[in-house]
Amino acid sequence: MDLTRPIATELPVAIECNGLAYAVLMASPDDLLDLAYGxxxxxxLIDTVDDVLDAEAHRLDHGALVxxxxSSRVAGRVADRVRHRTADSSCGLCGVESLEQAMRPLPRTAPRWQGEDAAVFAALAALDVAQPLGTATRAAHAAAACTVAGAIRLVREDVGRHNAFDKLIGAMLRGGLGWDEGFALLTSRCSYELVEKAAVSACPMLATISAPTTLAIDRAAQAGLALRVLVRPDALLAVLPYGA
Structure with missing residues (x-):
């Protein structure tokens, strides 16, 4: 019997800031403006959505360009850090030249996570139907913004776990949404890069379906970020409460 199924699309996405080539990401071709903002x-490179004056996505023969x-207020950050970097879906900091650049101090997350673990179980139960690309291909990650009670507010998907979270953060920025004491649920392992994205976006708690690394735990502790990992329908591991 012949079986067919959708295959996840992956292509190079170049991000250009103020006319300078900043990065090339291997990503899914959807929600590219969200990806760029996030x-x-x-x-x-930016602090608020107002730091972005304009953004345009263009499909090319062999990929996409955003x-x-x-704004002039933050333009110097690009000039200071720009380099033509290529990152794949398992890479975090290609092109960073020093340990100091890689381990920049993280902001303390706010507001504090005050929710119950039952909210994580509720969000996990609802996530399957909210990730059509992942359900169809079994080759994409999802990042979900959830309320403190566990209701899913917004989901973005990508073949790369970093890209999925950036898309979610970008969509929230563009939509004027905050975390509102909620949390992020990701269908991936808890890597240090995802912890850093959560901290920079002021997310109170990060939940992932797979295990953390030691560096992820260390960075979360520095940021005061609550972690819930190895999330299953009936179990999870609370690695860090807020302020650990």
């Missing part, structure tokens, strides 16, 4: 925020124009 990437700029978690790279700390051109971002940043």
């Amino acid at each position: 990437f700029a925020r978690t790279e700390r 051109r971002v124009t940043l």
Whole structure:
């Protein structure tokens, strides 16, 4: 019997800031403006949505290009850090030249996580139907913004776990949404890069379906970020309460 199924699309996405080539990401071709906004925020190129003056996505023969124009207030950050970097879906900090650049201090997350673990179980139960790309292909990650009670507010998907979270953060920025004491649920392991994205975006708690690394735990502790990992329908591991 012949079986067919959708295959996840992956292509190079170049991000250009103020006319300078900043990065090339291997990503899914959907929600590219969300990706650009979220990437700029978690790279700390911008602080607020108002720092982006314009953004345009263009499909090319062999990939996509997103051109971002940043305000003069933050333009110097691009000039200081720009380099033509290529990152794949399992890579975090290609092109960073020093340990100091890789381990920049993280902001303390706010507001504090005050929710119950039951909210994580509720969000996990609802996530399957909220990730059509992942359900169809079994080759994409999802990042969900959830309320403190566990209701899913917004989901973004990508073949790369970093990209999925950046898309979510970017969509929230563009939509004027805050975490509102809620949390992020990711269908991935808890890597240090995801912890840093959560901290930079002021997310109170990060929940993932797979295990953390030691560096992820250390960075979460520095940021005061609550972690819930190895999330299953009937179990999870609370690695860090807020302020650990």
